[in-house]
Amino acid sequence: MSLASSRNGYAMHTNQTVTAPHVATGSAHGQAHDPAAHAPAPSLWPILLAAALGILVTGLYQIATDISWGKLLTVVGFLGTVVTALGWASTIIVERRQMDPLQTGVDLRKGFLYFLISEGAIFGTFFAHVYYLRAFAPHWPPVGAPHLATTLPAIGTLLLVGSSFTFNWGHHSFLHGKKGAAKNWLLLTAAMGITFLGIQGFEWGTLQNFDKFTLKQGVFGSGYYIMTGFHGLHVMIGLLMIAVVYFRMERGEFNDKYHFSLTAAEYYWHFVDIVWVALFFTIYLF
């Protein structure tokens, strides 16, 4: 190993450079090498987002327990979360535009996949819950639980699975330089996702109003609503990502090696899709 050494405290940046043997020097653009340029930029967004989320969660909790100023806190917290998240995102976009993403050495896709693993573990918990109860229950679905119609959810499943393909074709078109086609595929994907959500909403409404089937009536209802609800929330987040990607594509912010948001949104959409297939088989079919 070789060493590179400097004598600076936390807050100081100097241009002093000690070059040691075997140390890779490199500045891809050939500028004068300034190590201080490598220090990450400070940012107010993380602490602001943490504060906003804290307020939002406190507000939501107070609404759930009927404390009067919960709504105010929720609104403040929600707006704060949206503003800080957008601010953070735009900062990153600006920062990353100034550097070649292939040079950071960090594979953003990897980070996103790790995150999806943890998401999968949360869904896994809900699946474990259903399968565990089924294994020990005398009847499944339990006596009194309504028979879930499968036709509409099956159509929803086809739509969602299909939308994974349309998203993929959109990505493909983009990589082949057909931006117009890519945007159309994205629109179609979003439309299919929205239709899926509509079907789910219709089903929730029917079950609540006609079958009087709520999440309080037993463990089947609890599991049904939490799983479809949590999944639906993910579809909404996925749609939000598609919207962001669509507008950024329209503004020409992506190029053939710099389009991580597009890739991330696609991964997320596939993930939501796979979870739904498992959910469809678990809750509706068997």
Add this chain to the structure above:
Amino acid sequence: MSTQEAVLTAPHAQPKAYTGLMDWLTTTDHKKIGLMYLIFAFFNAWVGGILAGLIRWHLWDPAHSPFNGAQYNQIMTMHGTTMIFLAAMPAFAGFGNFLVPLMIGARDMAFPKLNAFAFWIMFPPMLMLHLSFFAHSGAAAGGWWSYPPLSSSQFSAGAGENLWIIAVILLGISSILGAVNFLVTIADMRAPGMTWMKMPMFVWAWEVTAWLLLIAVPVLSGCMVMLLSDRLFGTGFFRPALGGDPLLYQHLFWFFGHPEVYILVLPGFGIISHVLPSFASKKVFGYKGMVYATCCIGLLGFFVWAHHMFTSGISPAAREFFSVASMAIAVPTGVKIYSWLASVWGGTIRFTTAMKFGLGFIALFILGGLTGVMLAVVPFDVTVHDTYFVVAHFHFVLFGGSIMAMMAGLYFWFPKMTGRHLSEKMGNLHFWLFFIGFLWVFTPMHWLGMEGMARRVATYRPEFAFWNKFISLGFLIMLTGAILFLINVVKSCISGERAVGDDPWQINELQQGLEWMTSCPPPAYNFDEIPVVE
């Protein structure tokens, strides 16, 4: 990853610099965030320690106690919660943040802003937990495991339990984001030439820990969502009347809870693998074996959870499986312990404070490990389940293991973090007060438990009074040690002996750690040039 990729250039990205307090609030420097994690953990360790003191005060006399049963339950619950979620986990996250980028020769973590966020998002839950003592009907009282029906709205009606659940979910977000960051950092930001099998042991320990966090913590979050929804929205996940099953909660909780034990101890293993060889003037023994053992412990950790549930009513086959699997973990752990001993064996030992804590770790952790194997034996576990024997066991693992390792790491890397040494004189006293105080407090709990003193209960049979008084006195020894440590840290930060050179312990000729190849403390960008490992 090629050299060119590692050396990134961002000539236009230099934003405005903040100073003073704003500098710390906006920093994305992994070293500053690491230090803040450590301060956060230190503060909360004091809160948890004071709660431990209240427990010992309460148990001084079985008949005349300062608190009632409900208050005792809150104190006990919050002691465990604070120590695990707000002290131990952030402390190791602090070590990881400070050390991992330095050890792999990187400028920072892969996602510096996300890193800052993972730190700051711990504040809302911390406030919720500490302030919940003042909520209507007090803090959560269902234990850190929060089993239903004890934690159901029927038996824990107050807001404290809700706040506890929400806090745990938020802390989970911090852990998960931290884990993602560590995994990408270690995968993508290693200096050129640093292959996986050249990574320092502490980095390996964090790699495995991050995987455990990534997979185990979301299960806790999901479980907590269900528990909260049972309490607030009337669902029936864990309520038998609606077809739910409280036993399922235990399965899900311990599926998180047992890997959590390794989350709390593997980074400590990593620290010990640096401290012991450094002060024995040897290279770490059996590096490959150590790496495989660490991975093996992490993997096996997912298949032993039900050994916490031997008395909960699981099938005999399940008991057998989990008993054998739990005992199997003794094998890779044994590999580690023998490798540590071999790392010291025959070396020229320097008894610095860090080394003493390192050796103390081995002594105490072996004892905790042995009682762990005993508890994996079903008939024995059934006998001592929910007694002080178990309390003694996990304190030997988590204090004798985790905290001794943290102390070793702190005395070892303090010059790197601050540019000044901790006082060795005070450190020596601190070590002996902690070591003797710890044995004093927790050794008698073994036989108190075997004789049947139940844990989680606010009082005990009068014949246990002598040993409980004895234990409570021992708490004062540990408290003295903790006060001494606090004074040591504050004093050394201001006027401690300055660290000389990049390598103040004079160990790096042999150890070749990259963190000792830059100044004390390192500059914001860590290395003038990204080092190349050969």
